Amino acid sequence: MPRTPTAVSAPGKVLLAGGYLVLDREYTGLVYGLSARISVIAQEIKTSPGIQLTEIVVNSPQFLEAQWRYGYHLAPDDGGIKVTQFQVGSSINANPFVEITLSYALSYITTTEHYKPSNTFEPAQFTIIADNDYYSQSHSMTGTEKNPTRFAKFPTALKDAHKTGLGSSAALVTALTAALLTQYLPTSAFDPATDASKRILHNLAQAAHCAAQGKVGSGFDIAAAVYGSCRYRRFSPSVLQGLPEASTPKFAPALAACVNDNDGQWDVEIAKEGVAVPPGLALRMCDVDCGSQTVGMVKQVLAWRQADPTNSRRIWDELQARNVALGALLSKNQTGEIVEAINQIRELIRAMGSESGVPIEPESQTSLLDALMDVEGVHNGVVPGAGGFDALALLVDDDEATERRVEEFLVGWGREKGGAVRLLDVKGEMQGVRREELAQYEGWVV
Numbered sequence: 001m002p003r004t005p006t007a008v009s010a011p012g013k014v015l016l017a018g019g020y021l022v023l024d025r026e027y028t029g030l031v032y033g034l035s036a037r038i039s040v041i042a043q044e045i046k047t048s049p050g051i052q053l054t055e056i057v058v059n060s061p062q063f064l065e066a067q068w069r070y071g072y073h074l075a076p077d078d079g080g081i082k083v084t085q086f087q088v089g090s091s092i093n094a095n096p097f098v099e100i101t102l103s104y105a106l107s108y109i110t111t112t113e114h115y116k117p118s119n120t121f122e123p124a125q126f127t128i129i130a131d132n133d134y135y136s137q138s139h140s141m142t143g144t145e146k147n148p149t150r151f152a153k154f155p156t157a158l159k160d161a162h163k164t165g166l167g168s169s170a171a172l173v174t175a176l177t178a179a180l181l182t183q184y185l186p187t188s189a190f191d192p193a194t195d196a197s198k199r200i201l202h203n204l205a206q207a208a209h210c211a212a213q214g215k216v217g218s219g220f221d222i223a224a225a226v227y228g229s230c231r232y233r234r235f236s237p238s239v240l241q242g243l244p245e246a247s248t249p250k251f252a253p254a255l256a257a258c259v260n261d262n263d264g265q266w267d268v269e270i271a272k273e274g275v276a277v278p279p280g281l282a283l284r285m286c287d288v289d290c291g292s293q294t295v296g297m298v299k300q301v302l303a304w305r306q307a308d309p310t311n312s313r314r315i316w317d318e319l320q321a322r323n324v325a326l327g328a329l330l331s332k333n334q335t336g337e338i339v340e341a342i343n344q345i346r347e348l349i350r351a352m353g354s355e356s357g358v359p360i361e362p363e364s365q366t367s368l369l370d371a372l373m374d375v376e377g378v379h380n381g382v383v384p385g386a387g388g389f390d391a392l393a394l395l396v397d398d399d400e401a402t403e404r405r406v407e408e409f410l411v412g413w414g415r416e417k418g419g420a421v422r423l424l425d426v427k428g429e430m431q432g433v434r435r436e437e438l439a440q441y442e443g444w445v446v
């Protein structure tokens with residue numbers, strides 16, 4: 001009997017407060033999950049009787065040239081599962097986030113008691129469906145004009161897609177890891193609704209995402225993808241630094257020991273209590289269709305921190321206090337105090353920017369935020385995360401009239417200043433990873 005297809009989704013993120021600081025365990029970040037999700041639908045590939053396939057296919061049908069086919073084998077000396085991409089068409093088009101997630105999740109599964117003694121995984125297809133707000137490009141909806149489906153078809157390959165900065169890779173790695181664990185383990189061993197499974201998923205997705213990115217960041221984006229909105233204190237980088245490279249000797253047992261946290265090393269702190277958007281308000285995002293190269297910005301800010309330890313500590317400690325104060329007043333619904341609390345945070349973010357020479361809140365974003373605050377119903381906003389030209393996060397009254405006023409304002413702003421500024425549909429959302437009903441993907445998966 002073929003298994004019924006399953007779907008899981010993970011949300012995108014916005015780091016409302018705590019950019020840069022959250023890289024250090026002394027400080028915390030205020031992270032919100034977003035209603036923009038990445039879903040992965042897992043289905044068996046039907047084979048003819050007598051034919052054995054060892055193939056795993058991953059598709060991202062909203063984009064051009066977005067199918068990746070993999071074979072796999074057990075690497076020697078407990079190296080786990082090595083995946084090898086098959087060529088489709090005339091060129092090979094790699095997706096490191098997909099490939100590394102496969103090799104990490106499958107390697108982990110081989111260490112569980114549920115792995116088939118036959119040393120195989122049933123051939124399966126994993127379809128990635130992303131909410132449209134992850135990308136800035138104009139797109140065509142796939143249904144009829146009167147009845148468009150929720151998911152768009154983009155006229156580009158993924159490498160040409162303009163990202164809005166909502167954390168597509170973290171949501172993808174988390175959802176794909178959860179889909180693989182759901183597909184190849186019984187529900188008694190993995191069920192994303194339980195806390196124990198969420199911990200496994202979090203640790204495994206952090207390990208895969210760091211490997212795919214080629215660096216250990218703070219990991220707040222994976223935390224948001226798994227747990228949704230939370231106050232986040234990072235794990236010590238040493239938790240992952242001892243892992244051998246994938247498919248080298250002893251990778252699989254080392255990964256399992258790390259993910260199962262045999263030595264109690266994971267010191268990450270995720271607090272969901274008290275992280276909220278006050279009733280009647282919404283966290284919205286405003287895309288400026290630019291995006292930032294955050295790697296260089298992070299390097300430069302950290303270099304400033306080393307070069308000027310006294311001054312930078314003074315700014316960071318005060319900024320942490322202001323960030324915590326914002327979290328507290330949001331959770332206590334003190335809506336009237338938002339404007340001043342965020343102004344105070346922005347002031348120090350700009351100070352950190354001018355001291356380090358990094359445009360964390362660039363002047364053009366300052367003028368846009370300040371002008372938006374004059375629109376009725378808009379409280380305040382920040383350039384979240386690493387800052388720069390990523391989409392802005394705004395706290396606004398959650399009603400249609402405010403939405404209309406903001407949209408009208410942005411049209412005028414774009415006309416006057418040039419550039420495509422627009423309100424994204426996405427809103428802050430509390431929930432993390434979850435199982436999904438299949439019906440919503442009709443037309444995308446057969």
Ligand SMILES: Nc1ncnc2c1ncn2[C@@H]1O[C@H](COP(=O)(O)OP(=O)(O)OP(=O)(O)O)[C@@H](O)[C@H]1O
Pocket residue numbers: 060095096097098128129130158159163164165166167168169170172221
């Ligand atoms: N819909 C998708 N299908 C397949 N792969 C995807 C999809 N969306 C994102 N990816 C993978 O994630 C990569 C983008 O990751 P990257 O970390 O650069 O962006 P991001 O996580 O959206 O950005 P940020 O961290 O600034 O918010 C893509 O190059 C691709 O490998």
Ligand SMILES: C[C@@](O)(CCOP(=O)(O)O)CC(=O)O
Pocket residue numbers: 015018019020021022023165217218219220294298384385386387390
């Ligand atoms: C600068 C940093 O603190 C936040 C980066 O956030 P974003 O990817 O720009 O949303 C880096 C990190 O936390 O890994």
